[in-house]
Amino acid sequence: MKRVKINTLLASDEQIEKVIVKGWVRTKRDSKEFSFMELNDGSCLKNIQIIADSKLENYVEISSITTGSAVSIEGRLVESPGKGQKWEIHADKVDVISIAPEDYPLQKKRHSDEFLRTIAHLRARTNKYGAIFRIRSEMAFAIHKFYNEKGFRYLHTPIITGSDCEGAGEMFRVTALDPSSVAKAGKMDFHSDFFGQEANLTVSGQLSAEMFALALGDVYTFGPTFRAENSNTSRHVAEFWMVEPEMAFCDLNGNIDHAQELLKYLTKHAITNCSEDIALFTDFVDKELRKVLETLINEEYAKISYDEAVELLIKSGKNFEYKVVNGNDLQSEHERFLAEEYFKKPVFLMNYPKTIKPFYMRVNDDGRTVAAVDLLVPRIGELIGGSQREERLYILEERMEQMNLSKESYWWYLDSRRFGTVPHSGFGMGFERLLMLLTGVSNIRDVVPFPRTPGNIDF
RNA sequence: UCCCUAGUAGCUCAGUCGGCAGAGCAAGUGGCUGUUAACCACUGGGUCCGCGGUUCAAAUCCGUGCUAGGGAGCCA
16 A cells, blocks of 8 residues: 555545555654654645554554654544644554654754754754745746746756856866875866866856857756855855846846746745745744735836936935945945835846946946846845846957956857847846745755855765 | 854753852653643753963953854855
């Protein structure tokens, strides 16, 4: 007989004479006559209550079951006379698969996120982390569903890349050379390395995605991204996942509309398909979350230019630690003011000065700004960063010269502006930051199964 | 990397002015109960983050290192 998962059993309309469930015991309460067990199999947040009668032949063994132990139960699914659950299982047979010894670190009580991070291999067995990783899985699916419905092609861009300066941050080197021989030689000899030149882990699939947008029309990438920045914050990890749509024949406004549509779609999907898990976060993690999610779905996001934002910040009369200067990048406190205090909803910031943005962003008619867009959301800051791309070859080359970039190493990128170039746009959305937004989890390390941060690669 | 704060039992934390190391939960044992963060009693459990210093005496004061959290920078 096949085992049935707990989410299926709890959704049952009628009692069932014979079922088999397998899972891990969250807690057990004993009495003389019988033993109550809360069983969880990861299929949903809720446990199912098992009643094991003391007349069962192996009741001595059953008595030894501890929190964390694995069991297989055969029994009857019946309505529960007790409070707190509709269904329970009266066990006819309890097979102990394995007993968790007394030093099992997870207790039947609330643990701090900091402690659970030190046992990342076990934390998914708690209510909160189980919920997080079910939502993570569901949202990854929702991204593919959204793009599939819209006719986008899913593109696998390289993880190992030869581009050495995409301008998105410090990169992790990839090499097949023996470190001790490199040390002996005193320097890296890239010519003798695997690729015959310097290689790194990708910091963005954008440049590759642009090439395919100019072939397949609308594409998106969704995969791991690596940044070797020594940043120690609750919003950064060294390895994270990013969604990067890239659309041909699309300008900045189309890009912004697409971003809003995506975020609304994903939020709705979470509420509809993860309602039980989301409720854990709205009830226990973040009391404001319900409101945040409703705003994400129902409201039109704010949309202002960089110049307007600067003016607005100056006029606010707020005493910022860093002075607001047109031409400088906005500081965290400025972004937070805009998203959290002023608009109180997501805000698109467009048309930044070209001096603070990368070479590939399209220069506006004013010659001073570029068609960039960032989406700032309350608490997290930048969720999305993107732009309309510079499709005019001569301007692109000019900008590369100004920024001292080697045109030779970008020959293939420049080729795309030589052959059938068209206006196109795209952006990157941090997948983990999306999960933080949708769950109210305040540290990015807690939405990654095994987070990688400076000085931390255990598990 | 910089600034701030913290590190005491398995977990969460208290520890006053420098003077015998504590609580709740967890664990173990026993009891009780259609229980549900079950309950009651008893028992065990400590490198007070490491190193150095001041002192008759340091969890407590000073220096330094490490780790964590919050903030900043960088960014998604």
